[in-house]
Amino acid sequence: MSKFEIREIDDSDIEAVTALWQRCGLARPWNDPDADIAFARNSPNATILIALNGGKIAASAMVGHDGHRGTVYYVSVDPEQRDEGLGRAIMDAAENWLRERGMWKLNLVVRAENQTVIEFYEALGYTVEKRVNLAKWIDPSKKPGFGQ
Numbered sequence: 001m002s003k004f005e006i007r008e009i010d011d012s013d014i015e016a017v018t019a020l021w022q023r024c025g026l027a028r029p030w031n032d033p034d035a036d037i038a039f040a041r042n043s044p045n046a047t048i049l050i051a052l053n054g055g056k057i058a059a060s061a062m063v064g065h066d067g068h069r070g071t072v073y074y075v076s077v078d079p080e081q082r083d084e085g086l087g088r089a090i091m092d093a094a095e096n097w098l099r100e101r102g103m104w105k106l107n108l109v110v111r112a113e114n115q116t117v118i119e120f121y122e123a124l125g126y127t128v129e130k131r132v133n134l135a136k137w138i139d140p141s142k143k144p145g146f147g148q
């Protein structure tokens with residue numbers, strides 16, 4: 001049982017969650033946080049979890065699965081509330097959310113420039129698997145710089 005209240009995002013949480021992602025340096029010009037949140041919430045296979053500390057949003061994670069593996073995005077803890085177990089708590093909740101849906105493995109991607117966060121995931125039992133991550137914008141209109 002977590003000492004933090006953890007639940008799915010509500011409409012009234014969206015502004016605070018996108019602000020949290022900004023403060024955590026997770027916003028990217030090619031990702032529209034509002035659209036990402038709406039898309040995840042509209043999927044039966046994804047959600048956004050938030051952790052509250054003292055009644056205020058302190059951590060969040062987008063969690064979902066593709067029918068084979070689970071994953072997380074936007075794992076974020078308020079910079080002023082780090083090292084208090086919020087990161088572990090939101091990841092525990094994401095893992096439980098996936099387990100409840102029958103998932104047995106979580107794969108996640110860490111940006112190459114975010115090496116320090118690997119130690120956080122290792123503390124939670126994750127191991128680095130030697131893989132090369134490939135990606136393609138199958139909707140080119142969403143690609144950064146499209147039409148310019």
Ligand SMILES: CC(C)(COP(=O)(O)OP(=O)(O)OC[C@H]1O[C@@H](n2cnc3c(N)ncnc32)[C@H](O)[C@@H]1OP(=O)(O)O)[C@@H](O)C(=O)NCCC(=O)NCCS
Pocket residue numbers: 024025026074075076077078081082083084085086087088089109110111114116117119120121123124
């Ligand atoms: C990574 C992040 C979520 C960690 O949140 P946190 O609340 O500080 O983490 P916790 O306090 O729950 O720490 C859990 C464990 O990870 C370890 N840990 C956390 N951050 C660490 C770091 N930067 N380096 C090494 N270990 C770290 C803690 O020591 C703790 O270990 P323990 O339980 O064995 O004592 C937070 O720093 C963050 O939001 N970073 C910016 C956003 C980001 O990079 N997200 C990940 C995108 S892939």
